[in-house]
Amino acid sequence: MPMEYVIKCMRTLCPLSDETVRELLDCVTLCKFPRKHLLVKADAFCRYAYFIEKGFTRSYWIVDGEEITTSFMGEGGIIFSMDELYYNKKSEEYVETLEEVEAYRIALSDLQRLWRTNHELCYWGLVIHQNEYRRIHQSHKERLSLPAKERYEAFVSQFPNVMQRVNLALVASYLGVTQSTLSRLRGMHE
């Protein structure tokens, strides 16, 4: 059955009738991408969102030539350009695969249409936005109130597997410190 894992994740968030799932499946194509593939490019339209069935990605900006990682996304997650989906503008962010990725692709126009016409999917969209909003709000708080070392520790306990799967520099830019500083931080205390 296609989208098994993705659908399971969606159904943990809110109820979706079989009819709704069928509607969604009608709009979806399975794709495979190699490691280091750019799913979304800055300053371009991408036209699709991706439901990750397998693999791992990161989103980042380039500011003054520096990459700033803004999020990591794994199985069950959904990838898209906010600028494009919300405002029909070119993306400001990149999204790249960190491993080989299997994902279900959906046209942004279909996703928008489904949100407008199908209440269940609209509610699911609301719920993922709520969760994401809460998450980013929390990390905002941590950035304002915790010193770098504790932010690192919070990161490790929130994403225990990520440190093994990606290299230091990416996590450093996610935490808002330099790679050297992060290296020193984790050198301390064990």
Next chain:
Amino acid sequence: MPMEYVIKCMRTLCPLSDETVRELLDCVTLCKFPRKHLLVKADAFCRYAYFIEKGFTRSYWIVDGEEITTSFMGEGGIIFSMDELYYNKKSEEYVETLEEVEAYRIALSDLQRLWRTNHELCYWGLVIHQNEYRRIHQSHKERLSLPAKERYEAFVSQFPNVMQRVNLALVASYLGVTQSTLSRLRGMHE
């Protein structure tokens, strides 16, 4: 007509039929609050969301005795505790009025019910979450990539009227600097 301004704002975000507006109005009560009133308290349930018709509020955390302002909200905005609305947990944040506020109050349970039963309102909920998510994501980027002075300048041009309406310390904690630093920053260059 009640909720004139609020409804107008909502309708700039997405279409709402008169029937839907009536449904919403049925759940809503007008309230007035004095300056410095706590609309939402941390570590407590508040049970309501507020549509601001007139006035100005701020949300904040208290971390180690320090207040950290996380957002300002004015006319047309909606106030609620994420923890409570999303997860039925006690609020972690405070929300206080910075001026006299007129707001329409709705029970969180009614808001949740409306989102579940009324597609138009659910879609409106999705849109406000999209916008808020985009905004916080952007400010996250600024915090990671801009030095304090430029973040201050970005703040001033984004909320030109806020600096006049609130005192320095609140903006400082919003920007993640101390009051003295912010004072020095704006002293520079004019």
Next chain:
DNA sequence: CTTCGCTTTTGACATAGGACAAATTTAGAT
């Protein structure tokens, strides 16, 4: 097993912004 390239660690020094306290300005009350 050696080599080449990538990643991480370490070192020396520089600096933005923090902490704390005092001085000054501003704005309500009387």
Next chain:
DNA sequence: ATCTAAATTTGTCCTATGTCAAAAGCGAAG
């Protein structure tokens, strides 16, 4: 106008983190 409390500015010193560059470490390809 005057007094008082609150808000802002300023001074001094301090620390966490940045910058830049060099040195290790490590893993895949020959």
